[in-house]
Amino acid sequence: MKARLALTLALASLWHRRKVLALVCLTLTLSVSLLLGIQYLRTEVKQSFTSTISGTDLIVGARSGQLNLLLYTVFHIGDATNNIRWSTYQSLKEDSRLDWLIPISLGDSYRGNRVVATDENFLKHFRYGRDLPLELAEGQWFEGVFDVVLGAGVARSLAHQVGEEIVLSHGGGRTSFSNHDDTPFTVTGILAPTGTPVDQAVYIGLDGMEAMHVGWESGVAIPGRTLTREQAARRDFTPDAITAAFIGIERQVLTFRIQREINQFAGEPLSAILPGVALSELWRLMGQFERALVGITGFVVITSLIGLIAVLLTLQAQRAHEIAVLRATGASPALIASLYILECVALALTACVMALALGMAGLALASPWLLANYGLQIELRPLTPEEWTLLALVPAAAFAVALIPAFNTWRQSRRLGFGEGADQ
């Protein structure tokens, strides 16, 4: 009976103050959204970073540190110190334990973006995120010697279309003065955005890489020695060396054994790294960055909760008249307390539900746009236990806040001397 009375009274009171309450609810929703948003972004940034490459069991390059090898092959940061011989790559290819190999040859650039020379295995076997394959948004993968496929970011920022001809530059750097003018490449395809460094590179065949360097033996183009398209079509371009190779292993349990064999390869000094291990090491190095994000989340949690408390307290202070009337008509302090609590918790819960709905709708709408325009991969996913805890803090704080005016009413009634009888 009492519970029903409290509920009816609370509803009537809420309805009476609906305009103010709507505003308060909006404020709360925004602060809860901010709280969840920051926490969500923090985990997604890590996820997006660590899912740059997946499905690749080993990366093999010339002898170097694992971070260096990972940075120049996957993130396109820094340069290789040495290459590996084509014959070594061939002998790796003959190993039946290896499922697939993707050769990678680096060194040139296109307006500041890396040129990656590879073969069709890159499209077939390279995976990122949660085992996602590469897809072509337009056109097809390269086939001819002078065909090029663009990463989504390159195509977007330079507004290239399939069928256009582009001239690649010799060496790295944004403004290169030596261009491969004699051997322009035709865009045959554009990759779909991935949110990884794949978007910021252009892809050509290993033969294309060789062909555009014919006549460049001295480091610059010697007029008359470079190839024309017709000449190139008649020649065979087997490279002498590649920069690195991505490897997929049939039975993952053999990964460490194969890694060890490659590291001890007698033919030439090689390094085989586990990309997943190297990525987690790299993320550990950037622990400072993650700590900063955790700090920001902490501040946001504190600020939002204080904001929430302030708004609820102000709201309850405005109810002095209403409460006085209720008390005068014989409502017990317990009933009044339940009114306060019901209202605060109901408001907090509504705000949580609205914040969740707002966040989910916002993400669903914004994530394709973020990926297409900024290369940011933020996926919709269920909340983690941590995030549920954060969310639960909101009604819990509201409950605690409601106790303050409830306690005040009780104390006031004691002072006025009409507490005892009314309590029963």
Added chain:
Amino acid sequence: MTLSRATNALLAATILTASATFASDNPGAHQHGHAELQLAQEGKQIDLIFTSPAYNLLGFEYRARSDEQKALVEQVTNWLGQTPLADTREGSCTVMNAVVHHQAGSDDHGHNDGHDHDHPNESSHSDFEVTQTLNCSGLQASQSLVTPLTTRFSGIEHLGIQWVWSEGQGSTQLGHGESTFELRTR
């Protein structure tokens, strides 16, 4: 003229091959206080390789001289051969096969599988290398693993752990006294 050119070519070829062989054969890193544990999990089976400088496990790196040192080497070798170096929290792993390899023993190396090994990398430093195959019931359900290494040997200040499992790859680092780690992808 031709002779000298041929000699030069021969010399160059020798230098090239020699440098290539040496470069790929340079000795592995050896850092006291640090040890590495590599785990590969497939179903209920874990294959692991543990490598550590002998100093971390024994407190010395020369060949055991006194009886006391020989006994210590024997004891550590037996322990490494019989104890699962990674285990579930419930301790459900059993050692199916183990090979302990080192150069600190009195007879150059100790192992408990009866095979002979050669030592291509004999140097003043000596390392322990343990390979184990474990069978762990209830492994798929439990992602949390325990290693006794960091508590058993005070010489291991940090233990780098790398793993490969059906969900991907990952790594972590345990300090001395920390024994639990979570198999997670990255």
